[in-house]
Amino acid sequence: MINQEMYDLLIRSMNDQLTAGEDMQLQQALKESSELRDEKIKLNNIGKLLSSRDHSFSAGFHSRVMLAVSDEKKGKVISMDFTRSFTTMFNRIAVAGVVVIVLLVISLYISHGSLNVNTFTGVDPVSQDNLVSVLLYEK
C-alpha cells in the first residue's frame, strides 16, 4: 500500500522544487517502497509518452493561413476605405448644412428685420384685440 502523503510528494517533485527536508523524506520513502518506485517509473513513462507526441497540421495549412490573411487584409482595406469615405462625405454634408442654415437666418433677418421666435415660426404677433375681432367675425 502506497503512503498517500509520499505519493503526493512524488507528484509534486515532478512539477515543483521540493524543500531539502521533503526531498530527503521522499528519497527515503522511495528506498523503502518498491510500489512507490514503480509509481515513479509509471509517472515518468506517462510524461515521456505525452512529450513524445509530435503534432503537425495537415498539408496546405500554411497556404490556407496565408490566404486567410490576404483576405483579412483586403477586408481591412475595404472597411478602412469605407470608413474614410463615410467620414469625408459626412463632413461635406455637415458643412453644406451649416451654410444653408446661415443663409436662411440671414434672409429671415433681411425680410423681417428681426430674429425673434415669431420670425422663425412664421407666425405673426397676435394681440388680444386682434384675437377678439377674429372670434367676433367667426361668430
Next chain:
Amino acid sequence: MRDYTSYNDSELIEKAKHGEDAAFGELVSRYEQQVAGTVKGMLGDNAAAEDVGQETFIRFYRSLEKFRGDSALGTYITRIAINLSLNEIKKQKKVISLFYSRDDEEKEYDVPEERNYDDESGTKELVDKALRALKPEFRSVVVLRMLQGYSTKEAASILNVPAGTILSRLARAQKELKKILGPFV
C-alpha cells in the same frame, strides 16, 4: 523571393506590420508546430483543431499592432491558441448538451479500452483519449507543462491563474492520467 529565415521574430513582426506578408508567413512556419501541439492536445487530431489553428494565426495577424513584446512571441501565440481551444470546447459542449443526454456526454470521455497500442498511431490515439478524458482546465495545464514544456510560471501567465493553481491542477491531472494510461505504460 526574399529569404526571411535569417530575421528574428521582432524584425519579422515589424516587416509584417508594414505589409510584408512573406514575413508573416515565416512567423507562421516558425510557430506552426507549436500551435499544432497546443490545439491538437486540447481538441484532438480533427478538423476543429485545424480551424482553431488557422484562427490562431489570423487573430495573431489582427493583433500585430498591439503586440509590444512583453512576453515571448511563442507564449503570446500559445495564449491565443489555448483561449480559442477553450472557447471551442465550450462551443462543442453546448452542441453536445443540445442533442445528447448527460449520460451520452459522459460516455464521450470514456477511458480507452485495453487493446494493443504499440504502434505510433495507436500511441497517438491513446494519448488523445487520455487527454480528452481530462477536464479542459486540467487538460490545458497538461498540454502546456507536459506537452509544450512550459515552466509553471509561464503556464500560469498563459492561463492567467496563480502558479499554485497550475501545480494543484497538474497534480490532479497526473493522477487522472495515471489511472487512464497506467495499464499501458
